[in-house]
Amino acid sequence: MDKTISPDLKSWVNIPAGSDFPIQNLPYGIFKYGTKKPRIGVAIGEHVLDLAFLYRKGYLDNLFLNENVFKSKSLNKFIGLGKAYWNLTRNRISELLREENTELRANKEDLKEALVPMIEVEMLLPLQIGDYTDFYSSMEHATNVGKMFRPNGDALLPNWKHLPVGYHGRASSIVISGTPIQRPKGQTMPEGADTPVFGPSKLLDFELEMAFIIGRGNEMGTSIPTTEAESHIFGMVIFNDWSARDIQSWEYVPLGPFLSKNFASSISPWVVTMDALQAFKCEGPVQDPPVLPYLKFEGNKNYDINLEVFIKSDKGEATLVCESNTKYLYWNINQQLAHHTIGGCNMRIGDICASGTISGAKPNSYGSMLELTWRGTKPITLNDGSERKFLQDGDTVIMKASCKKGDIRIGFGEVTGKIIPST
């Protein structure tokens, strides 16, 4: 087993109980602190380890890098070094943070600069994202939406169990957690009307998703088989794919969602690596009918990641509205990537592929307001007593993700976004 995920590892850095960031996690992010330029950091407990500083001080000399790739406003260059360097870097950071290692710990002066309290840093978008794809990989979600949008047809369309349905999203409007989300305007067709109206969306929603980040590209004209998909994926983040349901239901025929999804998507700041996640692999749902050969895979390719969604109104405390899990996904990320590239599409470092809304079988595991309130017919009551059919101005949506196995718990932190009124 990879030593960096061993449950026996302990760090000299204080890790509060229940922390998302023990020494077994070591996720990467881009942070800003004081007057320093943006740089790569690793989350450890309630601190951020400044890799640009460690490099400058020689702590990372054994990586034999030609330049300080950690002094950067995105992870792309570091990711581009390749998997061998991801491993070297992870091993070295793990080593420096271990209880028995005194190299950094004993140097009080360096320590002050190397470990920054998380509460004092500003997290930035960790990637330069060229392209963003959104899948539709949860059978429960696709079934629920099918029932609501096509009440007289089959809930699942005939292609759904044969290929991971997806569409090309908008990369330019992916924002970091904490960025306010302005209610979008657009065309909608009110029920019973025969001409559309224009105005702020009335049915603003979140979508609970996880997204993976491309760590190694492929040439145009080639494809990535399921057996190699893992070596092309760097890590994962929580992904809130904000959606305007009233705009969506009017515009989506025949080419799929457009303005209803392109105004914003929010991601969590810490990229949890596939190395850190390896202990949390699990079986996915049985795929029946059998898939075509290029989508076949062996072994456990799903991930057991617990997901939570909270809504916090302007006055109230946060209310837990959904508990789901990434393991419910019918199509795993290896299949998503294999399918994405089977026609010869080239993926590039920093591209993001989101799972689609992750819903489970139980009503409290539905990953969107659309499903939780069944298109507004069953409103949710928040802790402050107010009701919600969809999101209101002033609401903050908070999504959290974490994995637990035995004594080890690693987490993704959270992705938050507050709805502000249309202008």
Ligand code: MN
């Ligand atoms: Mn989506």
